[in-house]
Amino acid sequence: MMSDSSTKKVRLTNKFVDSLLKLPAEKRSRRYWDAEYSPLFLQFSATGSPSYVMRYTKANGNDGDFAIGSADYLSADAARGACKEHMSAWLLNGVDPVEARRASRAAAKAEKVDTTFKGVADAYLARKLKVREAKGKTRKLAEVDLLQRLIYPLIGSIDVDKINQSMIEEALEDIELGVVRRGHAAADDGRTTAVACHKAMKRVYKYAIAKELTTRNPAAFKCAEDTPVKRRGRMDDPRFRLMxxxxxxxxxxxxxxxxxxxxxxxxxxxxRPVDIARARRSEINLTTRTWRPTDTKTGTEYFVPLSDLACKLISIAMARSDSEWLFPKQRRGADGxxxxxxxxxxxxxxxxxLVEEKVLEDDDINVYDCRRYGRTQIVHKLGYSRDVAELVINHHQKSGMDTLYDVHDYEPDIRRAQEAWSAEVVRICQVDVPALFTDFDR
Structure with missing residues (x-):
């Protein structure tokens, strides 16, 4: 099986690959065979790029190498799993991975598959919308607007396999500058829009790789916003009350x-603001003082206890219209x-x-600072655990093993913490809840 002169064997892990990348090229072997699953090896190209490859014996008795994918985009475990899957298909069913990939690409060309970025992205969106409709979700995808309005004009006509990282970076710069030129209020520096476009490109390429239309993701590089900086001290009681x-x-x-x-x-x-925007009347029970959002950002149904202040504000919103939405679109004739x-x-x-009027000393205070401030106060001032604070803002991951083994009923804790935070809002802002908006002409 391993006829290559380089027979270094080691259990391939992400950490091991990272350590190799830090070494000078002359100190690395060209191949490293996996000690856990022998057909798999890590190979470095002449330019130093690492990739995972499967070695197998072809029907004619010769060795064959099947490129699984770049180590820049595949984890070691994912490569090992793919190798086992392809080897099983070969040994049990005679499916030669190289021939199967060649046939798949030939079939795609025969079917006249549009492999331009726009063609692939349209197929990705169609697939995603089909899955969402099957789950009963009908809201419009933000990606549709980003791709059609901002990304397609820049790289839509280029084949996905010919787009490189430099082209992606240039497109993102153009998008960012375009937002600045148009003077959009929500993101005047364009970074928020550029980051959203970057994420959309990554997802399109992930789909393209799964469909074997390309073997690489030139949008997989990390951008600065992928690792948010902690915003300590951005929000405080005076700023909170001012807003x-x-x-x-x-x-x-x-x-x-x-x-x-x-x-x-x-x-x-x-x-989350996006969940507030999508709130439906049917999800809110003012008698039990509970809101259970269903169409959420994470796709998970939440439990949100409602304080006196929250109930008062929601009642005012409900009195403004008969729409199924708590906050319907305001444009005449618009639905949703x-x-x-x-x-x-x-x-x-x-x-x-407020900055122009010199009431606020600087503009470095954003919408999400309120959510961060509330989460911080729940732990460090109100004395609740980090677990409860995460549940209050619905940041928890239900897929985590620790969550599966924790069978404690947190709902009473969440309600107490939510009530305590609302009381803190009342204290900071000196809100007279019964009198709030009583003179408002609804």
């Missing part, structure tokens, strides 16, 4: 705008819920005005 008071004033000043009221509910419940970006836009304009 609360301004939002209350905004409800009075703009009675037809849903954004300021939505932001007040967001601050009170510290749930408000957009999350409406909340971000309103915050941006409000913050800009």
């Amino acid at each position: 609360w008071d301004q939002l209350v004033e905004g409800v009075y000043r703009s009675p037809h705008s849903v954004a300021p009221l939505a932001l007040l509910i967001y601050i009170t419940t510290i749930q 819920h408000m957009l999350e970006t409406s909340m971000g836009n309103y915050w941006f304009v409000l913050r800009k005005r």
Whole structure:
């Protein structure tokens, strides 16, 4: 099996591969065979690029090498699993992996598969929408607008296999600069939009690799926003009260705008803005003081206890319309819920005005700082555990093994912590809950 002169055997792991990449090229062997599964080896190209390869004996008795994929994009465990799968198909069913891949690509060409970035992305979106519709989800994908409006004009006509990292980076720079030129309020520097586009490109390429339309992901590089910086000290009690008071004033000043009221509910419940925007009346029970969002960012149903303050704000929102949505779109004749970006836009304009009026000393305070502040206060001031705080903001991962083995009923703890946070909002902002908006003309 291993006819190559290099027979170094080691259990291939991500850590081991990373250690090899730190070595000078002359100190690395060309191949490293996996001690756990012998047909698999790690190979370095002449330019130093690592990839996983499967060695197998072809039908004519000669050795054959099948490229599984680049180690830059595949974990060692994933490569080992793929190797076992291809080897089983070969030994049990006579499926030669090289011939199968060649046939797959030939079939794709015969079917005139559109392998341009736009063609692949359209196929990816169609597949994703089909899966979502099967699950009963009908809301529009944000990726559709990003791809069609911003990404396609730049790289849509180029074959996915001919796009490189440099082209992706240039496209993202153009997108960022385009946002600046157009002067969009929610992201005046364009970084937020560029990051969202970057993530969309990564997902399209992940689909392309799965369909064997390409073997690499040129968008897989890491961007600065992938690792957020902790924003210590950005929010404090005075700033928190200032923004609360301004939002209350905004409800009075703009009675037809849903954004300021939505932001007040967001601050009170510290749930994700996108989930506030998608809230339905049917999910909210003011008698039991509970909101159970279903169409959530993570796809998981949440439990959100509602305080007196939250119930009061939600009641006002419900009285404004008969829509199934707590916050329907405001454009005449438009259906559906408000957009999350409406909340971000309103915050941006409000913050800009306060800075210009010198009421706020700087503009380094964003919407999510309220959620971060609430999460921090629940632990460090109100004395609840980190687990409870994570559950309050619905950050927990149900797939985690520790979660599967923790059978404690956290709902009473979540309710107490949520009530405590709401009481803290009332204290900081000096809110008279019974009197709040009683004079508001609904």
